Amino acid sequence: MGSERYGEWAFLAGSLLALVLGLLEGLGIIGGLGQIIPLMLVFFGLVVGLTTVTSKEIDSFLLATIALLAVSGIRIDRFLAGILANIFVYSLNNLTYFVAPAALVVALKSIYKIASSR
Amino acid sequence: MLDLLFFSFFGIVIGLFAGLLPGLHPNQLYFFVFSIIVLNPNQFIVFAASMAIANIISNYIPSLFLSVPDPNTVTSILPGHRMVLKGFGKKALAISIFSAISALIILLIALPAILVIVPSIHKFSESFILVLIITFVFGFLLTEGKNFFIALFIFLISGVWGLLALNSNLISSEKAIFPALTGLFGISSLLFAERGMKISNEGDVDIKPNIAAIIIGIISGIAAGILPGIGESQISFMILHFFTKNDEYILSSMASMNIANTILSVIVLMLTGKVRSGLGAALSNLYLDKNLILLFFGACLFSAGLTAVVCLLLGNIIISKISSMDYQRLSRYIILLLSILVFALTGFVGLFILIISTFIGILPVLFKIKRSVNMGFLTFPVIIYFIGYTHLISRLLV
Numbered sequence: 001m002g003s004e005r006y007g008e009w010a011f012l013a014g015s016l017l018a019l020v021l022g023l024l025e026g027l028g029i030i031g032g033l034g035q036i037i038p039l040m041l042v043f044f045g046l047v048v049g050l051t052t053v054t055s056k057e058i059d060s061f062l063l064a065t066i067a068l069l070a071v072s073g074i075r076i077d078r079f080l081a082g083i084l085a086n087i088f089v090y091s092l093n094n095l096t097y098f099v100a101p102a103a104l105v106v107a108l109k110s111i112y113k114i115a116s117s118r
Numbered sequence: 119m120l121d122l123l124f125f126s127f128f129g130i131v132i133g134l135f136a137g138l139l140p141g142l143h144p145n146q147l148y149f150f151v152f153s154i155i156v157l158n159p160n161q162f163i164v165f166a167a168s169m170a171i172a173n174i175i176s177n178y179i180p181s182l183f184l185s186v187p188d189p190n191t192v193t194s195i196l197p198g199h200r201m202v203l204k205g206f207g208k209k210a211l212a213i214s215i216f217s218a219i220s221a222l223i224i225l226l227i228a229l230p231a232i233l234v235i236v237p238s239i240h241k242f243s244e245s246f247i248l249v250l251i252i253t254f255v256f257g258f259l260l261t262e263g264k265n266f267f268i269a270l271f272i273f274l275i276s277g278v279w280g281l282l283a284l285n286s287n288l289i290s291s292e293k294a295i296f297p298a299l300t301g302l303f304g305i306s307s308l309l310f311a312e313r314g315m316k317i318s319n320e321g322d323v324d325i326k327p328n329i330a331a332i333i334i335g336i337i338s339g340i341a342a343g344i345l346p347g348i349g350e351s352q353i354s355f356m357i358l359h360f361f362t363k364n365d366e367y368i369l370s371s372m373a374s375m376n377i378a379n380t381i382l383s384v385i386v387l388m389l390t391g392k393v394r395s396g397l398g399a400a401l402s403n404l405y406l407d408k409n410l411i412l413l414f415f416g417a418c419l420f421s422a423g424l425t426a427v428v429c430l431l432l433g434n435i436i437i438s439k440i441s442s443m444d445y446q447r448l449s450r451y452i453i454l455l456l457s458i459l460v461f462a463l464t465g466f467v468g469l470f471i472l473i474i475s476t477f478i479g480i481l482p483v484l485f486k487i488k489r490s491v492n493m494g495f496l497t498f499p500v501i502i503y504f505i506g507y508t509h510l511i512s513r514l515l516v
Contacts, residue, residue: 006484
């Protein structure tokens with residue numbers, strides 16, 4: 001398995017985990033977990049960012065992250081209520097916890113690339 | 119006498135059951151059984167000894183053939199898996215079983231010397247253990263040569279993951295270990311099975327005892343039994359990379375270490391009153407005099423012999439079944455089985471830990487370094503414990 005395939009699968013797995021956990025938390029199946037799930041997602045995001053995302057993917061990755069962060073800022077409770085709102089909020093939050101650290105690492109790599117090419 | 123025989127058989131059956139089923143450990147069963155049956159001290163020790171030894175020996179089957187790790191067998195998964203893929207699965211099992219029984223016999227002979235040495239080492243061990251662990255870890259990482267920093271990086275990744283998974287309020291550390299090690303060492307190996315690969319059946323097996331490997335394993339097991347805060351997985355990670363030569367040697371040492379550590383935990387309990395294992399905890403209410411220790415050894419030898427025969431027969435059956443299957447397809451079934459087991463035993467949280475652990479387990483393959491660097495998962499938390507920061511980590515994770 002090459003680095004690119006690993007990166008694709010790891011990113012997909014992390015995103016799915018974030019969404020599924022959000023669904024479970026929104027439905028109340030798992031709850032009262034404090035900071036540990038976000039911490040684990042942040043950690044996994046860091047691992048994925050540090051070990052994958054090649055130079056040619058940086059721009060599209062950062063663009064996707066900006067879009068995701070913009071969506072997560074929407075006040076969804078104005079449009080949805082109850083369990084649906086919970087599921088949406090938890091899922092998006094978890095996705096942010098996973099993607100943001102990866103984006104941070106990728107952004108740093110991008111800055112380094114720019115700085116070293118000058 | 120007949121009652122002791124009965125409880126020995128009973129213990130062997132339970133131990134076999136626990137050893138063959140991944141995720142089930144005698145530690146979970148000791149207290150369950152003792153809560154429903156009232157035993158006198160002799161029956162108690164015979165049952166516990168038989169169960170412990172049967173579990174250790176039968177555990178080699180899922181770890182070798184299904185790549186299912188237990189904290190005590192995790193380091194033998196990699197050489198064991200290599201031997202199975204080369205078609206030497208029966209030999210790997212035979213070496214492990216033979217070494218375990220040999221270690222038991224050697225320990226019985228060396229018992230008087232062990233009873234003298236253990237209290238002295240135990241007294242001084244805490245002062246040098248941290249230096250010992252860090253020295254061995256760096257020594258191991260240096261064997262990666264130009265990949266030292268990558269190996270250190272992945273060691274730290276798996277180490278931090280160990281801190282998160284083993285110290286969280288999501289799941290107890292005993293429950294977290296099964297999905298974590300399954301992901302780090304089990305599934306991450308099975309994912310690389312190639313299409314068309316088959317495991318050959320090597321027929322009759324001829325093994326030669328390696329006394330040096332067995333002695334190294336016994337010393338490692340004694341160290342794991344005496345030194346506080348570290349277990350077989352950390353010791354095997356540290357010592358085996360410096361003293362072992364090939365896969366057969368590692369398997370032989372690991373099997374001897376498993377037995378030696380179990381025996382030592384009971385001897386340490388007898389000499390110092392300190393509990394170092396689930397078996398020790400189960401026996402902690404007994405007054406362990408020389409007669410009970412000899413009865414303990416007798417039950418161990420009886421259980422080892424009987425379990426060895428059963429496991430060798432089972433190994434033959436398993437090899438003949440899996441040698442006709444495409445290994446990639448077999449690996450997928452095993453991955454599915456492991457995932458179901460993880461979910462059944464540890465729920466959604468266990469699956470979550472399994473998935474992340476699998477991706478961390480793949481990292482050494484990606485960066486072309488030894489997979490045992492992921493032992494950071496168990497070793498790094500121990501380093502943090504000895505530095506004294508575990509309570510800080512626990513507070514951060516609440």
